[in-house]
Every structure is written in structure tokens, then in C-alpha cells.
Amino acid sequence: MIFKNKKWLALAVVALSLICIFTLLFIYKSTPEKLASEETQKKTDLTNPIFMRGNGYLSLNKDEVFSISIPYIFGEQNITNVESVVSDNDQALLEFSDTSGDYVFDENTNVNSFNFDISFKSVGQYVIDKVTIVTSEKTVVVDIGHFIFDITDSSDSDLALFGDTIGIQSSLDNYLLSIKNENKKETLKITSIYAKTDALSLESKEFELAPDGLFSGELSTSISADNPKYSWYVIKPKIEYSVKNAKQFFLSNATYLGLVDISQHQVDIALKNKRGSEFK
Known part of the structure; x- marks a missing residue:
């Protein structure tokens, strides 16, 4: 115009x-x-506590008790008056410990840990993905993630840990292994370091440990991008070694990955995948 x-x-x-x-x-x-x-909407999503799903591989001896902590987020309503926690796996024994942490993430969100002991009565490989929480008011089944428990009945080992027996770190990229050969005469040949789930795998190494020898180093971890529903991970590898051509196992220490500082990304994963993980 x-x-x-x-x-x-x-x-x-x-x-x-x-x-x-x-x-x-x-x-x-x-x-x-x-x-x-x-x-x-975010505040509405926290009407009920939501468990942050984890993923892990844990090698244990039969009847060995392992204390596991499952983080959860909540708003005004916390999880209280817990009487017991159980699993539908008849080989698993669970005993509730407590809830701890009470970390303030932001003005609407708090983070706590739901802590319980777990052990298994028989050798085998078991998966725990849901637990039933019984309180004085209600009974709720919640999805806590995907945990593989590899149960063995290993005898006394020539290997021993040195340093921390349990680790917590923010990084998802590695696992620190610190072991010692306590055999005063024989060299040990490490043939496998194993920890694997549907979403995580641990680098394996082969090496020899001289009598009284030490190994301390980082093993890389690989997290699958195809499983975006997990906010954190825990690994407790099984180490296979041989001495005088006899195969033996050693169960290493547990390390929690991604649980030092809870990030917004981890909270968002929990909110996005809250179905089945709400305590309601």
C-alpha cells in the first residue's frame, strides 16, 4: 500500500x-x-511422597545383611509410622530401619531416605523392584527400581578390602576398587570384575596381585541411555580370581552413584516416572 x-x-x-x-x-x-x-503442577505432583527409582547390582553371601537406602521426595506429607517392609520374594528377608535425611531441596520439595536391611536365604540371583510398606494407617506397594542381588556362598578369601567399605559419590562414570592380596606366598590372578544390570555395566580388568600386593584404581561404568527412569545407581561387584588354578570369588564393597547432591534432573526423572512409585 x-x-x-x-x-x-x-x-x-x-x-x-x-x-x-x-x-x-x-x-x-x-x-x-x-x-x-x-x-x-510440580507442587501438585508432590501431594504424595515419590520414590526415586534406582538401579543396581549387589553381590552378597547367603544370609549376609545389606543395608540399602532408597531416596524419595515429598512435600507436606512424609512417610511416617512405618511398621514393616516386605517383598513378594520368599527368599528375601527385609527389616525396616528408619527414614533419614530430611534434606530441603527447594521450597516445595524435601528429600529423605527410606532405609531397610535385606538378606537372602538361598544361593541364586534375585530381582527386587517393588516393596510393600506397612504403616499404622495403610499398606502401599511401591516401585523402587530394579536391583539384582547375586547371592553366593563363598568361603574365606585371600582378598581383602582396604579403605572405605561403602562409598557414596556424585559421579556416575566410575567405581573405585581398592583390594589387597593377603596371601603371603601366592600370587593371585584376577580374572573378572562383574557388575551388570539392564541399565548399567562395569568395566572388567584382568591382572595379577603379588603376595601382599595392593590394587587401587577406578573402573569405568557405562549407563544406558535407554533407561531414563532411574535417578541413581548402586554397585557391589563380584570379583573372580584364581590361586594355584583354583577359582574363587570375592565380594567387593558397595558404592552408591549419584547420591551426593540430588540434582533437578534426578527430581524431574522421579516426577516423570512417578506412576507406581507414589506412596499413596
Whole structure:
């Protein structure tokens, strides 16, 4: 359109400017409303406590008791008056310990740990993905993730741990192994270091340990991108070694991966995959 009259040209410019201003005001006004809506939705999602699903491989001896901690997020309603925790696996024995942590993540979100002991009566490989929590008010089945328990009946070992017996780290990229050959005469040949689940695998190494020899080093971990429902991981590898051509096993220490500082990403994973993991 060609404006021959300057007055009409000026009016057109003013009208166009007003349209732009009102458009910008609308966008500015709607953006906080959208953010507020998302924040309200997040708060609504925490009406019930939500367990942060974990993934892990744990090698244990028959009847060995392992204390496991499962983090969960909650708003105003916490998990209280717990009487027991059980599994539908008849070989597993569970005993509730306590809830701990009470870490304030943000103004709407708190993080706690649900702690219980677990042991197995028989040798074999068992999967625990759900537990039943019994309180004085209700009984709730919750999905806590996917944990493989590899149960053996190993005898006394020539290997021993040195340093911490259980580790907690923020990194998901490695596992620190520190072992010692306590055999004063024989060299040990490490043939396998094993920890594997549907979402995690641990680097294996082969090496020899001289009498009284030490090994301390990081083994890399690989986390599958095909399993985005897990917020954290735990590994307790099984080490296979030979001495005088006789095969033996050693059960290494446990390390929690990704549990030093809970991130927004981990909380978002729990919120996105809350179905089945809510305590309600």
C-alpha cells in the first residue's frame, strides 16, 4: 500500500506500534502465568511422597545383611509410622530401619531416605523392584527400581578390602576398587570384575596381585541411555580370581552413584516416572 497523505502515513505507523506493544505485553503477561502453572503442577505432583527409582547390582553371601537406602521426595506429607517392609520374594528377608535425611531441596520439595536391611536365604540371583510398606494407617506397594542381588556362598578369601567399605559419590562414570592380596606366598590372578544390570555395566580388568600386593584404581561404568527412569545407581561387584588354578570369588564393597547432591534432573526423572512409585 502506498500512502500519498503524510497524515495517514503517521496514523498507520502509530497503529502498527500500538499493535506491537500490546502483543509484547500479552507475551510478557502470559509467560509468568505459564511458569506459575508449571510450578503449581510440580507442587501438585508432590501431594504424595515419590520414590526415586534406582538401579543396581549387589553381590552378597547367603544370609549376609545389606543395608540399602532408597531416596524419595515429598512435600507436606512424609512417610511416617512405618511398621514393616516386605517383598513378594520368599527368599528375601527385609527389616525396616528408619527414614533419614530430611534434606530441603527447594521450597516445595524435601528429600529423605527410606532405609531397610535385606538378606537372602538361598544361593541364586534375585530381582527386587517393588516393596510393600506397612504403616499404622495403610499398606502401599511401591516401585523402587530394579536391583539384582547375586547371592553366593563363598568361603574365606585371600582378598581383602582396604579403605572405605561403602562409598557414596556424585559421579556416575566410575567405581573405585581398592583390594589387597593377603596371601603371603601366592600370587593371585584376577580374572573378572562383574557388575551388570539392564541399565548399567562395569568395566572388567584382568591382572595379577603379588603376595601382599595392593590394587587401587577406578573402573569405568557405562549407563544406558535407554533407561531414563532411574535417578541413581548402586554397585557391589563380584570379583573372580584364581590361586594355584583354583577359582574363587570375592565380594567387593558397595558404592552408591549419584547420591551426593540430588540434582533437578534426578527430581524431574522421579516426577516423570512417578506412576507406581507414589506412596499413596
